[in-house]
Amino acid sequence: MLSSPVVSLRFAISPSSRRVYTIAFGLTAVLALGLGCRAPGAQDRLTVDPTMTKGPATAAVTIVEFSDYQ
């Protein structure tokens, strides 16, 4: 349900553009956040600093926390 408009957008503009790909990815995630459902593979595309993690990389559940110190 979520992937079709995103794929259309990506190929309609420029399939070779990283920026366009990013926008497409963002749309997927925004839809997922808005609908309260899972964005398939979204967190797998994030950069991860190993020093900022707890728990094994092989864990069944991954929690990504976006937070602000102040």
Place this chain on the structure above:
Amino acid sequence: MKEFDGRVRLIYKDFPLPSHALAIPAHEAARCAGAQGAYWPYHDILYRRQPHFERDDLVGYAIELNLERAGFERCVDDRTFRTAVMTDLEEARELGVRSTPTFLINGKPLVGAHPVENFRDAIADALEAAR
């Protein structure tokens, strides 16, 4: 984390809000502490001492943790991790994150501060779905 030991991984991502002037230096300093193997202890201090994130405060917290001062100061002053923090911020925005804290639990969003029971339930659901 202890309750689900070995079955859960937590990934912390920087999302310094633009309305918090000292947030970016704090996030960069935490990564500087991480470079000396003390990310999580420094992270915990920042939450306990917020909003005191002036440069001297940040260096003081590093000293409390017995980090190597000169290296830490150099890291903070050179803004060694500026790009890394900005990358996290950009990724969050691309995901549609608008507020803190925002959690993704196996990709499923949980936005805002929630009681621990909500996290327990969400993790249990994710574990069940992963079977």
